Every structure is written in structure tokens, then in C-alpha cells.
């Protein structure tokens with residue numbers, strides 16, 4: 218039994234954090250995005266047929282920069298080489314925020330994304346050190362000619378998502394553990410949607426929209442709002458998820474402690490090709506008729522990648538004053554006072 222004193226420690230920060238409003242803590246808009254994100258240039262950890270460029274090369278070759286057109290102004294442009302053949306892997310971009318986060322509300326306004334294109338595997342996600350111990354939250358992700366988004370978490374053991382929360386997506390696999398028995402290796406827990414406005418070609422035809430991810434000590438909730446239905450409080454910069462946003466597309470909660478499995482997460486955007494997901498399912502996909510292998514498609518079909526770019530209007534991170542402090546647990550299970 219927990220003592221009353223311990224109960225108070227557990228409960229009071231949660232109550233006060235529920236009442237407080239979110240305040241802006243990080244604004245990655247336009248130039249500030251490039252000041253706050255580093256370019257990743259190692260080999261792709263997911264084994265894609267890709268070559269990630271550094272900042273200077275990406276800029277010099279017109280693959281990264283700021284976009285301005287009649288419809289998109291000052292957006293961060295993250296593209297790829299759609300001109301040359303790519304026997305060594307197609308030149309593309311992976312960027313990661315310098316700052317790591319613990320809880321918060323992540324609001325990304327995205328005007329255009331790669332996707333719905335054979336061999337592509339674009340993702341906007343959060344990931345921590347010592348994978349999978351610190352967790353991974355895949356907010357916007359898919360492969361090949363996918364038409365609806367997949368929301369996925371990857372963790373160590375002990376994280377199973379309950380299907381009884383209110384969300385509009387469909388729970389596909391419940392166990393977030395990358396080694397979960399009965400699930401494909403590294404499948405993680407996935408909630409997916411068939412709404413074509415959420416991904417790829419349908420997303421782009423609509424001018425994209427807003428993905429909002431609320432990460433608290435009790436749940437990870439993800440909403441998507443198409444361009445014509447972004448709540449006014451988001452537009453005004455004073456987001457209040459509880460008020461008018463309706464049920465999330467995905468809620469990841471259950472009989473586990475979020476704080477024990479998700480910490481120090483960086484924000485990542487990337488586009489890779491083939492590899493551990495897009496390549497693995499190539500032969501069974503509608504793309505298989507276009508080329509004998511996924512890699513061959515990437516190497517030769519350069520013009521297929523003209524629309525394979527991200528245009529990110531902004532990424533804003535909001536935090537709550539007095540958000541629940543982390544609770545440390547002794548090996549015996551006793552609850553210690555919050556960290557200073």
C-alpha cells in the first residue's frame with residue numbers, strides 16, 4: 218500500500234500540470250530550424266539505399282534550404298537528388314534536433330511530405346539514446362505507395378498499449394517492445410489510419426496540415442488536422458488540447474509508466490529508401506512491377522523523386538510550467554521524492 222504522503226506526491230503534480238497552459242519553449246521556424254537541427258551523415262541505421270548529405274553539400278546542391286513559392290513561404294525544404302542515377306544510394310537528408318526533450322506538446326505544421334512513392338520511407342519522429350531503452354515515437358511514417366499514416370512506438374519490454382482509450386485510428390499491433398513475441402521483429406506498437414489526408418499524395422493535395430503530439434507522464438496522444446481544419450488555438454499559438462481538438466488519431470497508454478520508457482528524445486526528419494521496411498515489403502507491394510528490386514528502382518527511376526520533399530512550415534515545442542517531476546523508483550519499488 219502507498220502511504221497518503223506518497224499518494225500526494227504522485228498525484229499533486231499531475232493535477233497542477235493538467236490545469237496549466239502550454240507555453241512555447243522552442244520554435245523551429247524558417248532559419249531557426251537550421252540553427253537547431255544537425256545533419257546526420259553516418260550510414261543509414263535502417264540499411265536504406267541512401268547517402269545522407271551534410272549541411273553544406275545539401276545546401277550547395279539545392280537539396281536543403283528555405284522555400285518560397287506562391288503557396289509556401291519560408292518553409293524548410295528538405296529534398297533529395299531527383300536528377301542523377303544513384304548506384305551508391307540516393308542523396309537525401311536526415312536531420313536531428315540538437316535539443317532533447319522530456320514530455321511536452323510537439324506541433325509540426327507541414328505543407329508537403331515525401332511519400333506515396335515507390336521505395337520511399339519518410340519519417341518525422343522522436344528518438345532517444347540507447348535505443349530502444351529511451352523509446353521512439355514515430356509520428357508520421359510510411360513506405361512505398363502507402364495512403365494512410367502509421368503511428369508507432371518502439372521500446373524495451375513492458376509497454377503494451379490498451380485499446381480502451383478513445384482514439385479514431387485502429388490498433389494494429391499492441392506491444393511496443395521491439396522483441397515482442399508474436400510480432401514481427403521491431404514491429405513495435407502501431408496505430409494506423411486509412412484517412413488519405415494523413416499521408417503522401419492525399420496529404421500533399423490538401424496542402425498538408427498539422428501533426429500535434431502530446432507526451433505526458435500518462436499517455437502519448439497524437440492528433441492530425443488537415444490544412445482546412447486546424448484549431449484556432451493552435452493558429453493563435455496558445456494550444457489547449459483538451460478543449461476543442463476532439464479525440465486523437467492515436468492514444469498510446471496502458472498499464473505502464475510513460476516516464477520509465479521515454480526520455481531525452483530528439484526530433485528527427487528523414488527520407489530513406491528501401492532498407493528494413495520499404496525494401497523488406499517491396500516484393501509484396503504494388504511497386505514490384507516497376508523494377509526487379511527496390512534498390513534498382515531507387516538507382517534508375519530518378520524522376521520518380523521530384524515530389525519527394527518535405528516542406529516544413531514550423532515545428533514548435535510547448536511545455537507546461539510545473540509539469541510532473543520525474544519520479545525515481547528504488548529497485549525495491551519504493552517511490553522517492555521528486556528530483557530537485
Ligand SMILES: *[C@@H]1O[C@H](CO)[C@@H](O)[C@H](O)[C@H]1NC(C)=O
Nearest residue numbers: 236237238239450455456457
Ligand atoms: C489558459 O489560457 C486561457 C485562454 O487564453 C486563459 O483563459 C486561462 O486563464 C489560462 N490559464 C492559466 C492557468 O493560465
Ligand SMILES: *[C@@H]1O[C@H](CO)[C@@H](O)[C@H](O)[C@H]1NC(C)=O
Nearest residue numbers: 248251272276277281282283
Ligand atoms: C545556403 O547557402 C546560401 C549561400 O551561402 C545561404 O545564403 C543560405 O542561408 C544557406 N541556406 C541554409 C539553409 O543554410
Ligand SMILES: *[C@@H]1O[C@H](CO)[C@@H](O)[C@H](O)[C@H]1NC(C)=O
Nearest residue numbers: 378379380381382470471472
Ligand atoms: C483500460 O485498460 C487498462 C489496461 O489495459 C486498464 O488498466 C484500465 O482499467 C482500462 N480502463 C477502462 C476504462 O476500461
Ligand SMILES: *[C@@H]1O[C@H](CO)[C@@H](O)[C@H](O)[C@H]1NC(C)=O
Nearest residue numbers: 386387388408409410411412
Ligand atoms: C483500412 O481499410 C481496410 C479495407 O477496408 C480495412 O480492412 C482496415 O481495417 C482499415 N484500416 C484502418 C486502420 O482503418
Ligand SMILES: *[C@@H]1O[C@H](CO)[C@@H](O)[C@H](O)[C@H]1NC(C)=O
Nearest residue numbers: 335507508514517518520521
Ligand atoms: C521506373 O522505370 C521503369 C523502367 O524504365 C518504368 O517502366 C517505370 O514506369 C518507372 N516508374 C516510375 C514511377 O518512374
